[in-house]
Amino acid sequence: MLGNRYAKKVRQKDEGEKPFWISFADLMTALMTLFLVVMAVSLMVVTKKINEATQAEEERTSEILDICTSMKTELAAKNPLITVDCKENRINFGEAGRFGHNDYRLNEAGIEALSTLVPVVLNAANSDNGKKWFKQIVIEGFTDTDGSYLYNLNLSLRRSEWVMCSLLDPNFNPNLTLTEAQKNQIKQLFLAGGVSFNAAKDSKEASRRVELRMQFYGLKDKDTAEEQPNFVSAPIEICQLPR
Structure with missing residues (x-):
């Protein structure tokens, strides 16, 4: 009885922590994706300005x-x-x-x-x-x-x-x-x-x-x-x- 009761509490703790770590991983992935998008757009703008200046x-x-x-x-x-x-x-x-x-x-x-x-x-x-x-x-x-x-x-x-x-x-x-x-x-x-x-x-x-x-x-x-x-x-x- 005691063993079963302690095992149940451990399972509840694991199940409570899993949603937190999944959300944090998604947040980091989203931030990294946003960073890459911003960098790509910035590079495109800079490249366009350089090409326009060179052409001019x-x-x-x-x-x-x-x-x-x-x-x-x-x-x-x-x-x-x-x-x-x-x-x-x-x-x-x-x-x-x-x-x-x-x-x-x-x-x-x-x-x-x-x-x-x-x-x-x-x-x-x-x-x-x-x-x-x-x-x-x-x-x-x-x-x-x-x-x-x-x-x-x-x-x-x-x-x-x-x-x-x-x-x-x-x-x-x-x-x-x-x-x-x-x-x-x-x-x-x-x-x-x-x-x-x-x-x-x-x-x-x-x-x-x-x-x-x-x-x-x-x-x-x-x-x-x-x-x-x-x-x-x-x-x-x-x-x-x-x-």
Whole structure:
């Protein structure tokens, strides 16, 4: 009798514990399943964003290459002295873009090359792809290694400023005829900047040069394009450099 009574109590205890452990196991299984679902969805979202960003960057690169390639083809047909590097996004005029020793005045061949270049650049900037990505063109004047750093910095600034004067002041380049709208666009698109002798060439003659560096919007930069300062209303007047 005593043995049977104790055995019955043990069976009741086992039967009371079984539902608890079964529920706990189901809860852990459900939590693990939920975790896996959340992780799978998160991975899908991240992968989708990465693919979209990669595709957008590929489209941007392709469209910028189209801008540069079309300019390169057109300029090569009009003036063989002008070369366009679509890998570095740079434009140079070869010997036509060189300066004399301690001189900031561009030679006649360089001014002629500028006259050929400007309409092509403006057409490219006003194209569908150009309106999306063309940011600006930096005019970079270079010097040789003779003289002090600050002297050459001032000289390189004057060389880039001379190029800008040749774009906007008819007295410097009477062959270049621009409308007021085109002049305003040049004020926005072109930027004069000196770089001293930070990129000297093999010879001093080749170092004394001017180059144009094209800059394009990035995917994030495009959203802030409207925040750039506007110089359209600023008067042009005349160039301050002595001719």
